[in-house]
Amino acid sequence: MSSVLTDLCRYPIVQAPMAGGVSCPQLVAAVAEAGGLGFLAAGYKTADGMYNEIKQLRRLTGQPFGVNLFMPQPNLTDPSAVEVYRQQLAGEAAWYETPLGDPDPCGDDGYEAKLAILVEDPVPAVSFTFGCPTRDTFDALAGVGTYTVVTVTTPEEAQTAQWAGADAVCVQGIEAGGHQSTYRDDPQTDGTGIGLLSLVAEVRETVQVPVIAAGGIMRGSQIAAVIAAGAEAAQLGTAFLACPESGAHLLHKQALTNPLFARTALTRAFSGRPARGLVNRFMREHGPYAPAAYPQVHHVTSGLRKAAAKAGDAQGMALWAGQGHRMARELPAGRLTELLAEELDAARAAVSTRSTQ
Structure with a gap:
């Protein structure tokens, strides 16, 4: 790993920031204590909420950690398309006995206020999603000693991040669970993302900054593969989702290995932006009609998703997961981090042995 990444974590293992309460302080601290780099997800939180979680995390660990911010989104949404989708969801609202949320025309997620806190009270690393x-x-973050990472999905996005001054890029392959982190949401490119190994190699030949690879990684052998392809480290989300420290709903954790949820797909059904999750009833019924309207659709469906979880109905929840979800292991996050490092060492040793035979 690059010297700065080595200072941040003992192993080339990054725990992905998963918004919605999954990447809670307990999960981040457990990963950090075990030698990985954990990330808090500030998305969908208020600036005060983010600050309070940082304080809680600092009480749990003295190891380095990161915070992830959502970039402000341009308001290009067609209000009429959102209203049509709201009408389509009326039956869901009646079924779950909960009102639909109001679409929030402001897509900044409190970005400026959160950034101001992170400059005033610095954390070791900050990453950015959606731009x-x-x-x-x-420059402001560098001035307070913060290591910066930008999530990218193409070589062109990686080049933009390097030119702007990012310390590293997190390369997200099409296999990744949760939202696709493209700079610009273009419906014409839905499902046309690049597989992780190809994307890492392309980005590695395009930029000089360190590369962190993300997308469907569940085993140490896969970490070895992306490092061989040119990455400095691997970022894993779904692999940590099943851990007891994860803030994910129990139904979400159980669904990862449930044969009823055998495959994943990209959908706009829950948020209005392409995101990979386990295919369920809600995704099948509403995905084909959901408009490109993020975060408006996210706010509209928020109550429905919470009501489905409360009712114990996984068919109405957003079950974000990467393509490797069936390999999820229900282990404490610290032990999982150590096991991934052991598997990485074993994979490297196996390759070295084969190469000398």
Whole structure:
């Protein structure tokens, strides 16, 4: 690993920031204590909520950690398309006996307030999703000693991040669970993302900054593969989702290995932006009609998702998961981090042995 990443974590293992309460302080602390780099997800939280979780995390560990921010989204949504989708969801609202949420026209997720806190009270690392900050932002974070990472899905996005001043890029393959982190949501490109190994190699030949690989990684042998392809480290989300420290709903954790949820797909049904999750009834029924309207659709369906979880109905929940979800292991996060490192060492040794035979 690069020297800065080595300072942040003993192993080349990054726990992905999973918004919605999954990447809670307990999970991040457990990963950090075991030698990985854990990330808090500030998305969908208020600035105060983020700050309070950072304080809680600092009480749990003295090891380095990161915080992830959602970039502000341009308001390009067609209000009429959102209203049509609201009408389509009326039956869901009646079934779960909960009102639909109001679409929030502001897509900034409290970005400026959160950024101001992170400059005033720095954390070791900050990553960005759904876009790339300005050079002024990178300069401000560099000035307080914060390591910066931008999530990218193409070589062009990686080049933009390097030019803007990012310290590293997190390369997200099409296999990744949760939202696709493209800079610009273009419906014409739905499902046309690049597989992780190919994307890592392309980005590695395009930029000089360190690469962190993300997308469907569940085993140490896969970490070895992306490192061989040119990555400095691997970022895993779904692999940590089943851990007891994870804030994911129990139904979500159980669904990862449930044969009823055998495959994943990209959908706009829950948020209005392509995201990979376990295929369930809600996704099948509403995915084909959901508009490109993020975060408006997210706010509209928020109550439905919470009501489905409360009712114990996984068929109405957003079950975000990567393509490797069936390999999820219900282990404490610290033990999983150590096991991944052991598997990585074993994979490297096996390759070395084969190469000398």
